[in-house]
Amino acid sequence: MNDALKNNKSTQNNTIYDVIISGAGPVGLFLACELALAKCSVLILEKTEDPHSPLKQMPFGIRGLSAPTIEALYRRNLLNELEIHKHLKNPHQNAKQGAQRQVGHFAGIPFLEGDIDTSQWKYRLPGSTETSLISEMQELETVLARRAETLGVEIRRGLAITGFHQTADGITVQSGDQSFQGEWLVGCDGARSIVRKAGGFEFAGTEPEFTGYSTKVDIADPEKLSPGRVVTPSGMYMQSQPGYVVIQDFDGGAFHCSEKPITLEHVQEVLRRVSNTDVTISALHIATTWTDRARQATTYRNGRVLLAGDAAHIHAPLGGQGLNLGLGDAMNLGWKLAATIHEKAPEDLLDSYYTERHPIGAQVLDWSRAQVAIMGLSPEARALNAIIRDLISTRDGATYFAGRVWGIFTHYNLGGDHPLTGYSVPHFELENGTAIGELMHDGHGILLDFDRNASLKTLADKYGDQMKYVAARAKEQLGLSAVLIRPDGFIAWACDNNPDYSELQKAAARWFFNSK
Template sequence: MNTTTDTHSPARNTLTYDVIISGAGPVGLFLACELALAGCSVLILEKAATASSPLKQLPFGVRGLNALSVEAFYRRGLLQELELHKRMKNPHQHGGQGARRQVGHFAGIPFHEGDIDTTQWEYRLPTSTETGLISEMEEIETALTRRATTLGVQVKRGFTITGFQQTGEAVTVEANEQFFQSKWLVGCDGSRSAVRKAGGFAFAGTEPEFTGYTARVDIADPEKLQPGRNVTATGMYMQSQPGYLMIQEFDGGAFHHSAQPLTLQHLQDVLRRVSNTDVTLTALHVATTWTDRARQATTYREGRVLLAGDAAHIHSPLGGQGLNLGLGDAMNLGWKLAATIQGKAPEGLLDSYYNERHPIGVQVLDWSRAQVLIMRPEPNARAMYAVIRDLMNTRDGATYFASRVWGVNTHYPLGGSHPLTGRSVPNFELENATIGELMHDGKGILLDFGMHTSLKTLAGEYGSQLKYISGKAKDQLGLSALLIRPDGFIAWATDTEPDEQSLREAASRWFTP
């Protein structure tokens, strides 16, 4: 892998795109949809020849979308494309019913629906989308691929990027001995990102504590394994369905990084050690390994090359934060990169992608590390595990953990005095639509509950970048007006008569007249 290309090679593709995205996973596809929605030409290069994989299907492919991801899909008219959650059983199938229904976990410690005090989330309205939704990787990718294709995105499968060269004006990407040129290149190509490595991005962090195993097997005596998620003296194991296993063994990630084949005998030995049983496996159908290595790119941009998703940050899958973190990257980056390409970006707009998303990544990596820490097979960790368990069984504790896992309290430091500034916009119910339904076109919104003529004039100065919407909402939360970015985060809000000067200053940070 290198960052230069041979300009004398044959099969040069001279077609120029606005953006080339490496990786056709959910993050790359969602970013492509955002860019294409804004009128950019996009090419996705994906090394896998086919999108299908058993690891993307149930039960291995199950993924939980948090509140922010559900909102993002809803705001782009994609939520109705996801059907699986409507017919799936409770994923915590051994998690109780009613108030004791398990709705999430931290390090394998469940929190329960009845313990969560949703009144603490004062800006969530009855019309808000769900705080979480169960889907699978294949369903998500299928929905996003269909939308991307409709928007004109080109997807080339079986194309492995082997190098790129960038100038002040463009990036030339080499893949399969062909050359593709674009104004920007975004690496959404996972934890082993070819773009990140070729671009020389520093990837700082911590080494793994365990090797994780995901496998489908035949078990001679499944009754020897306890149902649900089990944290033991040597690790953790879970059987989500008969024969579908997830195991963690604290070996410092040694087996994952070794060249040893993953055999039936090895998996049985690991399961016996972790479960402290003499369970017998009779067949191994499919298996993969993973670790809790936690690393993050020290910058998300080098010239005309950017990173998003697992290419920018990796961590343990505990708690299901990785996909949601990546989708948040895509939602944040898409409109900013499109505005930059179209010459509509105020100074520093693209830099705000790193400034806003890198700290969120830091929080998620630390959240992952904290879970691993209290799962370690040692007395000090077990003592802390017990303390956390007791806290999670309190109302305030369960509410705190739920808000973190579901992303309900996510906040960007955007300045301004109103407590809603920097937070996801509530789903206000207007006369004919909710605010989420009015965001399908990806435009910014100046929402005016007081129907101020001056605000309509101001919105008009920003042309197609900013829509003016006025009227009353069923519950206005005491607000008079607010400025909503294309990603659904509030850039400015007021409960009183709007101060036009402060609004102009806020608008000028995100839009160009």
């Protein structure tokens, strides 16, 4: 920001925010929390006036949280505010216990707890957070909005962004006849993102194979439908609980794209055809449609405009990857954008948001496409489905699929020779009983020194309040001597023996600006 704009920020009646965020969903709210934690001023503009909706509540709003999301919430002291997972059974898990308990699925094909070899995940230490938890959209938004407001974030509802204009120094955002000034704008406004469209972002990808339906209905003869997730020659249907029916109809997405009203008669016709029954729907209470369209922005930044969450990527909600992908965007972007705003960032730090998150998004889109491919109706799809069923019932197969679904393999290519570099920091429990995640509530980076090397403290001190120096032994150190942890909890550098100071200094300079 230039001096003139800085002066305006403190003297004009109209506030100039560091960041304006479009969208008060979980991604926008979590990003706002990260920015406000780093002392940035944040305004969220949300088009809907009422944050509550039946589609955000159980069972429509049910969402599975994967390991990276759970770790992120834990590291920001938010996980303990979620309650639903403590008393709700995962509808994708069967009633069996022990080795035969279903703990996830790929394209409706279950993998069982007893088939997963967690010893293959050698960096997941005892006491780690769960690999998956159940929550709902409303619960997440409530918890995140409460934290955001506590941190000073301003949330204005009933204000949809209608356009914006950016210059080299800032950005002006329009919402009807109102305008707002900011340094940066981030679109977290969903699949139909106005920010993405107005910003001229290319949204490349593939067209849908099916229309999905999420419905709340009264069924006159529910015994005609089989329980659980049922794949048929015409599609798929599932009752998560009585009266709540999800349907996949392989119509190429035609009905969803037609934007026709969803009537009782139409839902009944689709359900009968997909289930191959004459089931009767006596009442339709709620219905919404979705597809497996898979698209991704070819860049996540245009000048002072950035994208995150569904605004940057969309795909079928198979396996619950979308919300987790968006929250990962927010965790990655927040500290980088804040450091840029406070002029504490290396020159290209913000560019790493795209280079790190775009490949992760592309992987998730392909994961979704692969599920759709083996759920298809062709003989080829059925053959692939049978092969995947065989693979997922093996120990290595179940371990691989569980690791992918739960985000265990999430990794950024950060360079460096150590195999831990680019992965989420393990759950180190220090000798005083403190877990490493508890030291990350303030959003700072950490130089964790197991060997109490005075030279490492000297290096950490050079980076002021951006990096904390922690010298302590841990119950299990995985043979490590020292670890450099970024504010988002990912390892930028690690060393098994005597630290290579030159490599550590390079890593520190890459992710933190030396202001002394």
